[in-house]
Amino acid sequence: MERNYLTAGYSLKSWLTTRDHKRIALLYLAAITAFFFIGGAAAALIRLELATAPGDLVSADTYNRLFTAHGVIMVWLFLIPSIPSGLGNFLMPLMIGARDLAFPRLNLLSWYIYVAGGIMILTALFLGGVDTGWTFYTPYSTLFSNSHVVLTLLGVFVVGFSSILTGLNFIVTVHTMRAPGLTWFRLPLFVWANYATSLILVLATPVLAMTLLLVGIERIFQVGIFDPALGGDPLLFQHLFWFYSHPAVYIMVLPAMGVASEIIPCFARKRVFGYRFMAYAILGIAVIGFLVWGHHMFVSGQAMYASLAFSLLSFLVAIPSAIKVFNWTATLYKGSITFPAPMLYALGFVGLFTIGGLTGLYLASLALDVHLTDTYFVVAHFHYIMVGGSVMAYLGAVHFWWPKISGRLYPETWGRVAAVVIFFGFNLTFFPQYLLGAQGMPRRYHAYPPEFTLLNVLSSAGAALLAVGYLLPLAYLAWSVFRGQRATGNPWRATGLEWQTPSPPPPDNFAEPPVVTREPYDYSPTGEEIRQ
């Protein structure tokens, strides 16, 4: 058998000291998967508690710690690194025809930093957890909370530097290491999306790092930065926190958009509609995304004119997002569409992202937001974006590139079954939460009035279905590593450079450095004939 990146070394040391971006990607994917199921377990306990109206399973305090653990783990240890650091690490050099990222040692270092931060957060969890919510709002987090705030903050602080280093590596790699002929407007949209994500990672994450450091300083030394009792200002914290955490939403969803833009043209056998607009829309979302943070603070007492401006800008960010949805739809028009598992996930992504995005406009409307703030409507909205959008796309990507990563095909029937189970499980879990929110059920309580029972039972039943859907791929993908049919270099007849090298790729990626002479997504019928 040919030597590939998987057979290049079998010892533990060969993995833990590797500089190969493909092996580092697998290290990331393993760690990310573990954190996903830990965060998911916390969510399972939350939905179990909410299956009945009274708070009978866990105490109010434990419940606070559960939703904080769920939020912190899912945001910083799963969603943010999932597509960029995991799949992006594997794919970015392959897609641009490079031998590796620009700084391979830095890439390995960023994985170690990620794991170190993850261990700090898990340690805080096992010592008793944190009860502040993932947003660490002051002055509760600095003055009142008796949980492991500082250790968790430091963990998130550390994980942030891993994101920054990955972002830096991607930016430099895309600028300086593209194959001959691969101009900016021939780049796959996945590369564009991860490039824009990297800009956000590099420019927003350090703001969070410093803000969390200041929270730690205030909590330890009792000096006033954010706590009004000490002479600080809590709104200052909210401004700084959301300056990072709103762009962080785009860190989570832009790479997912990149995934959809690879999968949909491939299974519609059509060039992506409006390629340049897709690329500009990605950049537009990244830029405008930096200017909308105040829409998390409409009821905080910030100036009315600030709220008006933030509301307007939040509506503006919907325009490039809508361009993308329209263009994916137009790509399907008159295509020769097939429905393997990655396509089911990608189509699910487009629909659920649209619902999540449109309900975001409800929340961007000043008057309506007063009613909906801190209700389950908000919870449903961001889960449609982050789970319906990002996690669906992540799973679609894992299936789409699984043959390239593992050299094996996954079992197609099981793949489709899991995708459908997840789609229905997701909607059953979160659609009732829109209704609960509109009826006024507040988030972050472990008990609720009996009127809300029916919708909560539906939601918890959906969560059980969703859990089955998430466990299925874990089982059949593991099975396929040993028993799956061997994959050829290009099982989907796709156009990207990553498909022009064997599966799994050799350690240096390409036997001959590729030269690009074609436009991206060249799925026209003549193109196919030439390729076969």
Next chain:
Amino acid sequence: MNGQVSPQFSSLGQQNAAATLGMWVFLATELMFFGPLFFGDWYGRLHFPLEFAAASRHTDMVLGTANTAILLTSSFAMANAVEALAAGRRTTARAMLVATAVLGVAFLAVKGLEWRHDWQGHLFPGRGSFLANGGQLFFLLYFALTGLHAVHLAIGIVLVLAFALAMRHDTSALAEPGRLRVAGLYWHFVDVVWIFLYPILYLVGRAAG
């Protein structure tokens, strides 16, 4: 040329371009790391104008101004070192790097003296401070900004000395002019941050009201 090309690059030119861009991106992220402190200063000035003005009159303008002169001169030496190495004058480059490091150490010494005075003057924020609430915020930002800046400068001094030592041998990878240029970017960044710290900490409050 003595610089080695790593296997992921196809030429030294590509490697240098990557290193230079990498440093620029790193500096952008560094700037944003300082960002919340600058934003805090602006926010505080807006919400506690009188307290900020009163508190900033307690800073030591003489030492602050002296340090500004010292740091600007160090950047001049650093720029000369980069140009000298590019022109192949390694001895001059090393002398300039030593001068850069000495000026950096002088800055830290003056800064240390200033912090000692601040501490003795009870300018540290916290319970029992004589400063008003906004004034405490000012001094918190003062210590955070100058402290973070000093950490960056200390790293810069170690970096510059490492280059000066390694350049005794022309086989060292650090004797490659492209690498020193990248290190120079970092040094100038630390200098530029100070150029913004000096007015907001020492000057603006004195001019107000």
